Amino acid sequence: MSLRTPRGPVVLTAVAASALAAGLLAVPSSASAAEVRIHDIQGGTRISPLAGQQVDDVPGTVTAIRAFGSSRGFWIQDTRPDKDAATSEAIFVFTGSTAPSVTVGDSVLVSGTVSEYYPGGKDAGGQSLTELSKATWTVQSSGNALPAAYRLNPSTIPDRYTPDAGGDSIEGLTLRPRSYALDRYESLEGMRVSVENAPVVGATNTYKELWVTAEPRHQRTARGGALYSSYRDPNAGRVKVVSLLPYAQHPFPVADVGDALTGTTAGPMDYDDFGGYTIAATAMGEPADHGPRRETTRKQKANELSIATYNVENLSPKTAQSKFDRLATGLVEHLASPDIVALEEVQDDNGATNDSVVSADATLKKLTDTIKAAGGPAYEWRQINPVDDQDGGEPGGNIRVAFLYDPERVSFTDIPGGDSTTPVKVGKKDGKATLSASPGRIDPANGVWKDSRKPLVGQFSFRGRPVFVVANHFNSKGGDQGLDSRFQPPARSSETQRTGQATAVNTFVKALLNADPKASVVVAGDLNDYQFSPALADLTKGGVLTDLVTRLPKDERYGYVYNGNSQVLDHILTSRALRRADYDIVHINAEFSDQSSDHDPQVVRVRP
Structure with missing residues (x-):
């Protein structure tokens, strides 16, 4: 076990404090063992009715010891439970950085202060643990049987x-x-x-x-x-x-x-x-070992344009070559060398070094060289450098989205004028939609992109037909309350920014389709939200885009695993003109302890 945050101070919760003030908690500062057992301490709610009080000679049997880390201590459990299913019969005795001098099976009497500890801090919104701190104890006997689990x-x-x-x-x-x-x-x-x-x-x-x-x-x-x-x-x-x-x-x-x-x-x-x-x-x-093996998607046909999205997780020249090798293998062997790849989390040329460097040419060259060495295409790339430290992610990393493309299969339509602060506009030429800049960024001055990656738009040509691809990396879920939060339902505070970002991209796609209702548009990337979320509802609003994950069988709708939940964060969406889209989430990372990224890549094959 690895403890990632140090323990904070003992907290007398607002619930306990208000109860004390109202006279609902006992006034004396201690209670005798004759009066108090563990179920009395735990009580019938999440907060101990004795929080903040000293208790003496609480009986229990030692069931487990944590003898390492900054949260050392031991658990005791009462072998004489009450009949109330709501009251726990066990409690953790916190000994700080000192290994406790007890043995599993010891029958003990413990004295200490009843405290409520919030892992990660109370502001994080999680549950509390009722504990005994500043504890002393005496061993009454050893070798006792443990309560049944x-x-x-x-x-x-x-x-x-x-x-x-x-x-x-x-x-x-x-x-x-x-x-x-x-x-x-x-x-x-x-x-x-x-x-x-x-x-x-x-x-x-x-x-x-x-x-x-x-x-x-x-x-x-x-x-x-x-x-x-x-x-x-x-x-x-x-x-x-x-x-x-x-x-x-x-x-x-x-x-x-x-x-x-x-x-x-x-x-x-x-x-x-x-x-x-x-x-x-x-x-x-x-x-x-019952688990399935890593997947491989099929090769695109000659008349199919394949477009992938892949979050490469803070990739920079400082990243180990072994990760570059594995990413290359994934792209070449498991994704069958897509014609276009929308990459997320491409860092600048010196990674997390926090200076004025924003270029990512060295990062992308190292990746494309590795792909070629692995038997893949000689990919070229297009991207726009962000303003230093304005796009979120690891400090100094300047992550951004970028395009790789195979020039043997598809061409990039370069239109000058795109930079980090100039918004790309939609125009019309010869009855077809066109861009003011390619690559270009969508509405980069809009407040919805504060400390977040700006979408990158590129105009490609496949077999003489224009295709517009939008690469995205919406803001993360940082700051949201967990599913197990003590606040229910949990607040999803980050959602507001993502819905704004989704609206901005939806507005841009609508402009493309207003210029040419038959335009071939693919929106791809790490959207950091679920297919059933408000953000995806706003992104697809008006039927301008179809979220392809919703076309998969229900039990295949995932590409990311968090706290044991297989879920959707990455998406590929298509406009109406691309009706015959063949879509695949390629499971090579998220389900495995050995990963080259925490995201599974995705690929779609279309016929513009």
Whole structure:
């Protein structure tokens, strides 16, 4: 397990503070062991009724120890539970950077301050963990049996995910673990839980984490993932798995989406801001390789123009050659050397070095040279350098979108005048749409592009016919509240900017089609939003574009995996003139622990 944020201060929450002020919490600063057991501390809501108080001699059995990282401590669980399903019978005892001097199976009496800890900080919107801090303890006996683990499966996880609080906090609501999945997980906070033969729905990452589902038959993709297809269904059975076992003796399993952890995976129910509810495993299932292999799309025919989109994830000359090699292999072998490629996250020539360099010629040359060495076309490129530090992304990186194209198959119509600040305009010549500049940028001064990539428009010619391609990289979801947020439904604050960006692109495409209703237009890129989102509704408004992902079978609509949800962020859209579009999301990255990007590329084959 890797802890990515240090612990913050102990927080007496607003709920607890207001309850104290109203006289709903006990006034004394401590409570005796005769009065207080763990379920009394946990209470029936997400916030302890004893938050901020000192408790003494709370009994429990040590079930697990976290002896590494900045969040060391141990979990204790009461072997004499109450009859209230809403009250957890376990709690984490926080010892800071000091390894605790206890052993699993010890029966202990713990004294300490009841605190509410918000992983990632309270402003991040996540759930809190009720803990004992500033703790002391005495060991009463050792070698005691552990409480049985609570089995997570379709019969114990409710279909409904969370209560609806109209966007407000659910912290003060009484937990209903038989009605809502998030309430179920919260009611098990710190307790031993288990999953059996769990399908892997999120591949092992560099932090030694993976995601499984406890609902093996719910919303599965064609290749074994958990399909995220609407805001209403976040796939309640997803839980993250980390390990409390020493890695030297028990290496963390390397698994891909579609694999499984066979046998029992068990440990305390934890929570963090990088994945939500988590099994901190003291017993780890054995990885079983059931996952499908990387895909390869078919080659375009002579009369088909193939256009791909690929987020190459912060690519610069400083990137390891091995990644360039893998990207080249993906483009040449798995994508069958597309005629045009819209690239996202191309960094400048010195990567994240934060200086005045904005050119990306060295980055693109290194990529195209590597593609040619891998047996691909001698791609040429077109792009526009951004204004330094104005397009978001990694500081100093100056990411932008760019076109690669195969001059043996398609030509680029160069029209001078395009630069970082001049908007491209639509004109009309000989009854056909044309551009004021190619390449050009769409409305770059519009506030919707603040700290975000500006769309790049290029006019191409295929077999004598003009084709307009728009490469995009909309603003990220940074700042949005998570699906498991304590605010429900969670706020999607970044959505406002994306809907504005979608409207700007939609307006531009409408201008092209007003000039020539039969214009061949392809809009492609990382739009950072779902096919069912308001942004995509605005982008396709008026029927000017078709989002091709909606034409795929439902269980194939994904190209990105986040926290165990297989979802859509990248899109290719086409105008009415391109009715016979053959579209494919090529799964070579997102489902695999070994990736050259966190996005799967996509390709469409059209006949202009």
